[in-house]
Amino acid sequence: MKPLDKLRRRQALPAVPREELQRRGEALRTALDTGGLHFPPETAERVRAVEAKVGQRTSLAGSRTIAALAGATGSGKSSLFNYLVGEPVSRIGARRPTTSATSAAIWGEEPSAEVLDWLQVDARHHVSDRLPQADVLDGLVLLDLPDFDSRVTAHRAEADRVLRLVDVFVWVTDPQKYADAILHDEYVREMASHAGVTIAVMNQIDRLSEADAQATIEDLTRLFGRDGLTDVRVIGTSVVTHQGLDELVAALGEVVQSRNAAEHRLLGDLREQARALRAQVGDSEPRLPKKVDGELVVALEKAAGVPVVLDAVERDYRRHAVEATGWPFTRWTTKLRPAPLRRLGLQELMRDEDIQGMSRSQARAATGRSSLPAPSPAARAAVEVTTRRLGERASEGLPPSWAASVQDAATPDDRSMVDALDQAVTSTPLESKRPAWWGLVGFLQWVLAAVAVAGLAWLLLLMVLGWAQIDVGAPTWGPLPIPLLMLVGGLLLGVTLAALSRWLAARAARRRRQALAKELRDKVSGVARSHILAPVDDVLARHARTREALDTAAA
Numbered sequence: 001m002k003p004l005d006k007l008r009r010r011q012a013l014p015a016v017p018r019e020e021l022q023r024r025g026e027a028l029r030t031a032l033d034t035g036g037l038h039f040p041p042e043t044a045e046r047v048r049a050v051e052a053k054v055g056q057r058t059s060l061a062g063s064r065t066i067a068a069l070a071g072a073t074g075s076g077k078s079s080l081f082n083y084l085v086g087e088p089v090s091r092i093g094a095r096r097p098t099t100s101a102t103s104a105a106i107w108g109e110e111p112s113a114e115v116l117d118w119l120q121v122d123a124r125h126h127v128s129d130r131l132p133q134a135d136v137l138d139g140l141v142l143l144d145l146p147d148f149d150s151r152v153t154a155h156r157a158e159a160d161r162v163l164r165l166v167d168v169f170v171w172v173t174d175p176q177k178y179a180d181a182i183l184h185d186e187y188v189r190e191m192a193s194h195a196g197v198t199i200a201v202m203n204q205i206d207r208l209s210e211a212d213a214q215a216t217i218e219d220l221t222r223l224f225g226r227d228g229l230t231d232v233r234v235i236g237t238s239v240v241t242h243q244g245l246d247e248l249v250a251a252l253g254e255v256v257q258s259r260n261a262a263e264h265r266l267l268g269d270l271r272e273q274a275r276a277l278r279a280q281v282g283d284s285e286p287r288l289p290k291k292v293d294g295e296l297v298v299a300l301e302k303a304a305g306v307p308v309v310l311d312a313v314e315r316d317y318r319r320h321a322v323e324a325t326g327w328p329f330t331r332w333t334t335k336l337r338p339a340p341l342r343r344l345g346l347q348e349l350m351r352d353e354d355i356q357g358m359s360r361s362q363a364r365a366a367t368g369r370s371s372l373p374a375p376s377p378a379a380r381a382a383v384e385v386t387t388r389r390l391g392e393r394a395s396e397g398l399p400p401s402w403a404a405s406v407q408d409a410a411t412p413d414d415r416s417m418v419d420a421l422d423q424a425v426t427s428t429p430l431e432s433k434r435p436a437w438w439g440l441v442g443f444l445q446w447v448l449a450a451v452a453v454a455g456l457a458w459l460l461l462l463m464v465l466g467w468a469q470i471d472v473g474a475p476t477w478g479p480l481p482i483p484l485l486m487l488v489g490g491l492l493l494g495v496t497l498a499a500l501s502r503w504l505a506a507r508a509a510r511r512r513r514q515a516l517a518k519e520l521r522d523k524v525s526g527v528a529r530s531h532i533l534a535p536v537d538d539v540l541a542r543h544a545r546t547r548e549a550l551d552t553a554a555a
Contacts, residue, residue: 016263035546071172136253192228274553304421321505409535452490458483
């Protein structure tokens with residue numbers, strides 16, 4: 001049975017719906033949009049070129065199948081082309097058997113001008129429908145390309161350009177050059193994802209004995225398998241003896257009659273480009289804890305001056321307590337030292353509604369009153385160490401470009417971080433309500449002070465009267481005169497009440513410090529989440545979306 005008769009019994013290429021190409025193309029486009037900066041520019045450019053080609057090829061009218069005879073100098077592909085066409089259409093060089101320009105042969109009556117215009121092929125020949133293979137190859141556009149190993153740069157560039165556009169590859173080689181590195185390393189291996197639309201031809205087989213021909217075909221089959229095309233069958237041909245030519249026509253007719261070689265080629269292109277991009281993406285993303293790391297919060301608190309603020313709040317609370325509940329005759333000494341919060345410029349900031357929410361640097365520029373110390377070198381170093389550790393954990397297992405983006409996200413701009421921390425501090429109410437017992441104790445202190453002053457005045461009056469030899473008896477309580485009891489009792493009770501108030505205020509100040517520390521810690525944690533964790537999560541999320549899109553396109 002001749003190969004032409006066998007054609008109808010061969011299984012056609014499976015259908016590739018246009019929707020499938022569109023879905024993979026959209027997935028590839030999504031991957032470029034989300035992760036484009038992490039791909040080498042030349043790789044991304046190739047992907048965009050394939051996207052453009054998919055759109056152009058699918059928009060062409062008709063169901064033409066474009067096949068290209070590609071080979072090295074002297075492989076005899078132009079002779080094969082002329083045999084298939086039925087007449088010498090493709091010119092062969094006089095001195096060296098080379099093809100200088102692409103020629104096209106067209107089978108069937110379906111319009112082909114739009115396809116050939118897209119291919120930019122001017123030399124066109126309509127094959128006679130009287131040839132034996134005319135029905136089998138109906139719908140085929142066969143191209144004879146310049147040699148891809150030509151010494152003329154323009155010839156090789158033309159072959160490369162057309163090979164990027166065709167649907168079916170017919171690699172033509174000969175017994176002398178079938179193992180050539182240019183053929184395998186620069187072409188066949190690069191097209192390994194297009195096995196379904198690849199035909200391999202060992203031409204000029206008549207130059208070998210039957211045993212040598214069989215060995216050479218087996219060796220070429222092995223080389224193609226090493227290149228990644230394990231399912232490609234090599235056809236031995238000879239224009240001189242016509243050996244294998246019917247089999248070549250049958251192979252071409254198989255892909256032509258399936259009417260979906262173009263879709264298979266485009267599908268292979270999309271998969272190939274998706275796999276090229278997939279090599280630049282990791283297999284998974286590190287998972288970060290939702291809770292901000294305690295070490296990072298502590299480092300940021302120190303950088304924000306939170307310990308200084310907490311100390312100032314605690315001392316300020318005790319100072320105000322002394323002013324309200326201390327011994328009236330000594331409490332004025334607290335005014336000799338500036339209030340801790342006033343010294344830091346935070347008391348005024350909290351009372352000025354016009355600058356609420358400003359960062360420390362903005363508040364200082366607006367009022368000149370904020371005096372919180374800038375982060376010390378040690379505090380900055382602690383933040384850098386902790387954020388670097390976070391970046392290393394979050395980038396573990398990622399490719400270098402993605403890892404660098406994660407680490408950059410984990411170490412934000414120093415000024416933006418400082419301003420965010422400043423705002424977290426200055427936007428927090430630092431002063432608390434005056435407790436009710438302060439007023440009661442303060443009233444009692446004034447009462448006791450009044451009693452002591454009254455007792456002192458009474459005693460002084462008695463001393464003056466005694467000096468004037470006026471005997472005025474002083475009332476007593478038990479053995480002690482009441483004026484003395486008033487003086488001593490007022491003093492002792494006032495001092496004792498002041499000491500007790502200090503002790504109570506110290507306890508309350510510590511509780512206020514603890515409550516404020518928790519509030520500031522929550523705000524610093526919020527800054528860490530918004531300025532460190534959120535950007536890191538965003539990079540990891542983009543990596544995940546890119547990975548999933550590429551897996552969809554490459555499947």
